[in-house]
Structure formats: C-alpha cells, structure tokens
Amino acid sequence: PxxxxxxxxxxxxxxxxxxxxxxxxxxxxxxxxxxxxxxxxxxxxxxxxxxxxxxxxxxxxxxxxxxxxxxxxxxxxxxxxxxxxxxxxxxxxxxxxxxxxxxxxxxxxxxxxxxxxxxxxxxxxxxxxxxxxxxxxxxxxxxxxxxxxxxxxxxxxxxxxxxxxxxxxxxxxxxxxxxxxxxxxxxxxxxxRPVADQMHAEHRLATLLGRKFIENALTIDVEAAGLRLWGWIGLPTFSRSQADLQYFFVNGRVVRDKLVAHAVRQAYRDVLYNGRHPTFVLYLELDPATVDVNVHPTKHEVRFRDGRLVHDFLFSRIHKVLADVRP
Ligand code: ADP
Ligand code: MG
Missing domain, CATH: 3.30.565.10 (Histidine kinase-like ATPase, C-terminal domain)
Incomplete structure (x- = not known):
C-alpha cells in the first residue's frame, strides 16, 4: 500500500x-x-x-x-x-x-x-x-x-x-x-504492416498522414553530442487540415513540449510566411538518464537535463535542412 x-x-x-x-x-x-x-x-x-x-x-x-x-x-x-x-x-x-x-x-x-x-x-x-x-x-x-x-x-x-x-x-x-x-x-x-527499417516507413506515413505530406517531406537523420534526430520535415503548409500535423517523439514517446516547440518554430521561422504551418514527424533519441519524460498519463511534457543543448541541436539541424531547400 x-x-x-x-x-x-x-x-x-x-x-x-x-x-x-x-x-x-x-x-x-x-x-x-x-x-x-x-x-x-x-x-x-x-x-x-x-x-x-x-x-x-x-x-x-x-x-x-x-x-x-x-x-x-x-x-x-x-x-x-x-x-x-x-x-x-x-x-x-x-x-x-x-x-x-x-x-x-x-x-x-x-x-x-x-x-x-x-x-x-x-x-x-x-x-x-x-x-x-x-x-x-x-x-x-x-x-x-x-x-x-x-x-x-x-x-x-x-x-x-x-x-x-x-x-x-x-x-x-x-x-x-x-x-x-x-x-x-x-x-x-x-x-x-510492420516495417523492418524505420527509414522505409513511407507507406505507413502516407496511410496515416496523407500522400501529400510524405511526397513533400525532407528526411533528416543527424547525430551529435549523444543526441540523434531523425524523421521527416514537411514543407510549411497553408492547409488547415494539415496544421496539426506536428509529431515529436522523445525516446519513442510523443511529447508536446514548450522547449521543443520553440526550437522547431524558430528553425522554421525564415521559411514560414503568410500564415503557413510547419509539419513534421521527428524523433529525438538521447540517453534516458538525461531526460525526464513526465509519467502523468495525460501530460506530454519532458524535462531535459541540458535543455539548452537540446534546443540548440534541434534548432540548428532543422534549420540547416530547411535552409538547404529554400529557393
Ligand atoms: P500497468 O500497465 O500499470 O502494470 P494495468 O492495469 O494497465 O497496469 O495492467 C495490469 C497488469 O496486467 C500489467 O502489469 C500486466 O501484468 C497485465 N496485463 C495487462 N494487459 C496485458 C496484456 N495485453 N498482455 C499481458 N499482460 C497484460
Ligand atoms: Mg498499463
């Protein structure tokens, strides 16, 4: 008891x-x-x-x-x-x-x-x-x-x-x-169906998120300082129905976190205009000892031991991918 x-x-x-x-x-x-x-x-x-x-x-x-x-x-x-x-x-x-x-x-x-x-x-x-x-x-x-x-x-x-x-x-x-x-x-x-290799998950993503997202998405897979970020970065969309197409996972759990949201939004800032929305499916993997995923069943917040490191990593890597394709 x-x-x-x-x-x-x-x-x-x-x-x-x-x-x-x-x-x-x-x-x-x-x-x-x-x-x-x-x-x-x-x-x-x-x-x-x-x-x-x-x-x-x-x-x-x-x-x-x-x-x-x-x-x-x-x-x-x-x-x-x-x-x-x-x-x-x-x-x-x-x-x-x-x-x-x-x-x-x-x-x-x-x-x-x-x-x-x-x-x-x-x-x-x-x-x-x-x-x-x-x-x-x-x-x-x-x-x-x-x-x-x-x-x-x-x-x-x-x-x-x-x-x-x-x-x-x-x-x-x-x-x-x-x-x-x-x-x-x-x-x-x-x-x-189960997918053997995560980076070949396009079929699942198309089914769940729509063909349009995956056809325009850029893939990312980078690693530094014990952090790995991989997944799909969609191009900003006008579509309201896609505005909530924002998925961020930390060590496999979906999160809605302020620090993460801020880093992603900042990275998109240059390419976001006229009220477009970022779309993404991103996975951050890091040593579980350096992150506290809130265990409350309905909250999706996380606490990073080194928030600044994580923020800068997310911002710089996503920004780089987007900057490379900007016309
Ligand atoms: P918890 O997941 O927090 O342990 P639950 O009430 O969700 O508690 O489940 C109680 C227990 O029942 C689990 O600890 C597990 O041993 C067993 N259990 C529940 N669902 C399954 C399942 N689908 N397969 C095997 N064991 C299960
Ligand atoms: Mg349970």
Whole structure:
C-alpha cells in the first residue's frame, strides 16, 4: 500500500481514446508485434483489442483487474528506471470499473487459454477455459454504462473516434516494428504492416498522414553530442487540415513540449510566411538518464537535463535542412 500511495493516482479513463491508449500500451509492454483494434460507435459501444504478446497466466488474470496490481515494478527503485509504458497498475482496474469487460489470454508456454469477465466493479464469473492463440484479447463494452455523469461528457461518435484514431496513429508512428489493424463499425480503416527499417516507413506515413505530406517531406537523420534526430520535415503548409500535423517523439514517446516547440518554430521561422504551418514527424533519441519524460498519463511534457543543448541541436539541424531547400 505504501508503494501504491507513492505512485500518483489519477483517473485514466476519460473517453474511449484513453481506454485504447492504456490497452495498446499494455500490449506493447507485453511484447506484442501485432495489434488488432476493433471499435464500435467511436469506442463507446465497444472496444476490442487483440495482441500476440506474452499473455497473462491463469492465476494472474483476475489480479490484473485489481487496483495497483502491476507486474512491472516491484520496488520504489524500479520507479526511477521504468521503461515500460505503464507501471501504475490502475488502468485495467479503472477500465473494468466503468465498463463490461472480457479478458481472455493464453500465456506463452501454456496449453490452455483462460477468460474472466467483469461488470463495473464486480467480477461476474470465475476464471473459465477459453480458446485463444498466444496473447491477449480485451473487450470493454458500454463505456460508463454505470456512471451516467461521465457518460454525459462523451461527444459524438465521430469526435470520439477521431480522438481514438489519434491515439492509434501516435503509437503507430512510434513503433514501426509493430503491425496495427484498425476497424470501426466493421469497416477497415487501415492495416499497417510492420516495417523492418524505420527509414522505409513511407507507406505507413502516407496511410496515416496523407500522400501529400510524405511526397513533400525532407528526411533528416543527424547525430551529435549523444543526441540523434531523425524523421521527416514537411514543407510549411497553408492547409488547415494539415496544421496539426506536428509529431515529436522523445525516446519513442510523443511529447508536446514548450522547449521543443520553440526550437522547431524558430528553425522554421525564415521559411514560414503568410500564415503557413510547419509539419513534421521527428524523433529525438538521447540517453534516458538525461531526460525526464513526465509519467502523468495525460501530460506530454519532458524535462531535459541540458535543455539548452537540446534546443540548440534541434534548432540548428532543422534549420540547416530547411535552409538547404529554400529557393
Ligand atoms: P500497468 O500497465 O500499470 O502494470 P494495468 O492495469 O494497465 O497496469 O495492467 C495490469 C497488469 O496486467 C500489467 O502489469 C500486466 O501484468 C497485465 N496485463 C495487462 N494487459 C496485458 C496484456 N495485453 N498482455 C499481458 N499482460 C497484460
Ligand atoms: Mg498499463
């Protein structure tokens, strides 16, 4: 309990998109290389995620649904060095407390798959035999069926689906080695195959961000002082629909950070005119010990040990790429 208290508690389930984010992060933490996502009515009616990860052992199945049950940290020291995406042990508990949840899994090395069902705060069945290939399927239905006050805050099907798709998009842009299949109301939205080499990810980028972006984008891959910056720098666009095409990842996690935003904007300044917007998909990699990626589930801020170094590196490298192509 002491450990649990020291880990910031917070409600992680706000809308279907947050459910999908937590479930996909769990699947990635479990080493999955293929993620199949099926949602109904923007995710409000149903979210089903199937992975081919390590699975969950029979005796851990119901435990996985209880609060502060995490297999990812054992001591407070682990907190300092977590590299898995989730570690607070509250996502599944939170999701199951506001939905009708089915959890089916076949753990690696086991012969039989097992399943548990929960409805709201109650476990409705004991652990039952099931049929499933190695990995886990989690189905959360009727989100907020038992909390009308929170259900009221849900937006239209289209809006909820857009949020949800954005979550999938960010993860798909952070893990090229993983396949992502997304269906909405039985219709396939996309089927992204794993990409062996990140720099050959154009197909995925075209699918997720549009052909126009990738056809006009400049590639970058530079390294200095322990920092590596790679990815795609789009040309500034007038298009309003592309104005939010700005993705920045630090050690694989998407961030929205002031220092980063400032450096990028400064670099674009000379080539930005008439209200054009920068567009980019960039990845910064650096020693994890020199950056603190905020672990709060909804914030995307980072703290760099040497902010000035990072700022100057980003600014100078992006500026150089843009200056080279400026007419
Ligand atoms: P956390 O991710 O913070 O540990 P969660 O509530 O998200 O907590 O998950 C609880 C536990 O359930 C995880 O620690 C993990 O052991 C197990 N788990 C959840 N989803 C999966 C999955 N898709 N594959 C394997 N194990 C899983
Ligand atoms: Mg988790």
């Amino acid at each position: 002491r450990l649990a208290n020291q880990i910031a508690a917070g409600e992680v389930v706000e809308r279907p998109a947050s459910v999908v984010k937590e479930l996909l992060e769990n699947s990635l933490d479990a080493g999955a290389t293929q993620l199949d996502i099926d949602v109904e009515q923007g995710g409000v009616r149903g979210i089903k995620i199937r992975d081919n990860g390590t699975g969950i052992e029979k005796e851990d199945l119901s435990l996985a649904l209880s609060r502060h049950a995490t297999s990812k940290i054992v001591t407070l020291d682990d907190l300092e060095s977590v590299c898995t995406l989730g570690f607070r042990g509250e996502a599944l508990a939170s999701i199951s407390s506001v939905s009708r949840l089915h959890l089916t899994s076949l753990a690696a090395g086991q012969q039989a798959a097992w399943r548990v069902e929960a409805e709201g705060k109650d476990m409705v069945t004991s652990v039952k035999p099931a049929s499933h290939p190695q990995g886990t399927t989690i189905e959360a239905r009727d989100l907020f069926f038992n909390t009308p006050a929170r259900r009221k805050f849900l937006r239209t099907e289209k809006t909820e689906f857009n949020h949800l798709e954005e979550v999938v998009k960010r993860l798909a842009l952070s893990r090229y080695d993983v396949g992502f299949r997304l269906n909405h109301n039985g219709k396939q939205i996309y089927d992204l």
